[in-house]
Amino acid sequence: MTQSNIIQNPILPGFTPDPVILRVGKVYYLATSTFHWFPGIQIFESSDLAHWTLRTSVIHDANFLKLKGxxxxxxxxxxxLTFDERTQKFWIVMCQMHNMNGNLFDQDNYAMFADTIDGPWSKPIYLNSIGFDASLFHDDDGKHYLVTLEWDTRKGYQHPGAIVLEEFDPEQKSLVGKTTRISRGGTDRGCLEAPHLYKRNGWYYLMTAEGGTGYGHGVVIQRSRNIQGPYESDPMNPVITSTPYKYFRRNDPDSLRIDLYNxxxxxxxxxHGSLVHTHTDEWYIVHLSARPLPGTTNCTLGRETSIQKxxxxxxxxxxxxxxxxxxxxxxEGxxxxxxxSESQLQVINESFDTSIDQRLISPYGPHDESWVTLDARPGWVRIYGRQSFFSRFDVSLLATRIDSFQTTVETSLEFHPIHYSxxxxxxxxxxxxxxxxxRLYYSETLGTTGLAIMKGEKSQKDEYLLDxxxxxxxxxxxxAIIDYGEVQFSWRRPGEQDWQHIGPKIDIQYMSDEQAGGFTGLMAGFGAWDAYRRQSYADFDSFKITPKQICDQFDELI
Known part of the structure; x- marks a missing residue:
């Protein structure tokens, strides 16, 4: 391997939004949002800031993290994610967003602590429901503070609201004292969120995200000698952005802002930045980023994590x-x-011999023995069919993020359906x-098990019946061979050498934030459903994800 001191962005490609970074000693940890995927909150680990591996997930308690619906x-x-030097404890603060209808935003914020990054984590401590993107700051005088975006729902008031400061007492496990509004933004971009507090040379630095989660996004810094403010804005703000010009969009609810594409x-x-002071006495910010498909503004890979020195x-x-x-x-590294010079792209080659790769996660709840097992057939994973992929409840799907525009995804399965559903x-x-x-399914037209493609697009179903x-x-x-904005499915019988196409090349750009109207990203996986009697199951022998870049490197070696 050749050596270099250059870090290539994104450092975590694919669906890894809203990064927060933490250093403990010479080890770096990075946590990201997981939205409706379970388990909640993935934590990655690195020693060089360039290459990251999934270390653990935080929330495994389905009785607490109720994602169904x-x-x-x-x-x-x-x-x-923070570390309290006085008590040597790790802290996680998280928001569970329940509902966004009417822009009222029903959410709850919680804190958890642990002695190690791997847990076990404490029972969640309820903090508030005032807004989202809360973070914890451990001051050098022993006090602890929570900063949160206060989501203002009142008609006639500036939206989304202000950054508020509240003192947190770890002994009482609650917020104490009054709530103080300390900032309404360091720019006029609007869509204020993601507050983090830091302290250096007697200054309190407030880092926020402004301009929306889309094409007007930016990292904004303000500072004050007093933690309660007033805070002054860096004249260079935003200090990191893709749109380095000033504009006024306060009170504009559009967070995507495609018109600001640069x-x-x-x-x-x-x-949406997070700051870290390295063991080499240098400073970096990890931040959210995205890469649209060439010639478009559609980001099928979702929002990713990048870094700047x-x-x-x-x-x-x-x-x-x-x-x-x-x-x-x-x-610079x-x-x-x-x-x-190792690839930052993830490769999965799962044969289900003894376990399921922790990178395979499930929507709306955990994968447990009620629908997935390794015990029924050695070397296989058995998936029992439940609800369809249009459901938000009991979905039998294991998946992981796609992090390259050119990727091959494969699985091998055995399935004997008796009903078309x-x-x-x-x-x-x-x-x-x-x-x-x-999918394999029972086709009454063919009179046997068939293989065909079904499509869900904006809640509407279509089928490629002629194929x-x-x-x-x-x-x-x-x-599935993903080639930028298209995918071609193929199949073969076990033991055969040649692949045969099934269906046409299909445009997948509708699975992007810009087309789907969400904040996640493209995932690939395997699963089953059964709307007949919830009794059928499929056995999967393997699951692979191979980015084309990895294939090309292998071809060069041989």
């Missing part, structure tokens, strides 16, 4: 070391820390309204 994009939003920006939607100016402001405010596709196979999934399902194939033995290997 959750409408996209509700669920777990913008976790905060074709000259190396990356898009850059904002920062420097402190002589007058005490934090700016990108590269200069300017336009987020860059690369940034830490001094004297080796970065190897029983299906199992390979899935590309954005949310309950938007997905593609290459179905009889598979009476009920055994098939199914493959």
């Amino acid at each position: 959750t409408a996209t994009p509700c669920g777990v939003w913008a976790p905060d 074709a000259k920006a190396p990356m898009q939607k850059c904002g 920062m420097i402190w100016t002589d007058d005490g402001w934090l700016h990108m070391k590269s200069g300017g405010t336009l987020a860059q596709a690369t940034t 830490m001094t004297n820390v080796e970065i190897k 029983q299906s199992a196979g390979l899935v590309l999934y954005y949310d309950d309204c938007n997905w593609l399902f290459a 179905r194939i009889a598979v009476p033995e009920g055994k098939a290997e199914i493959k």
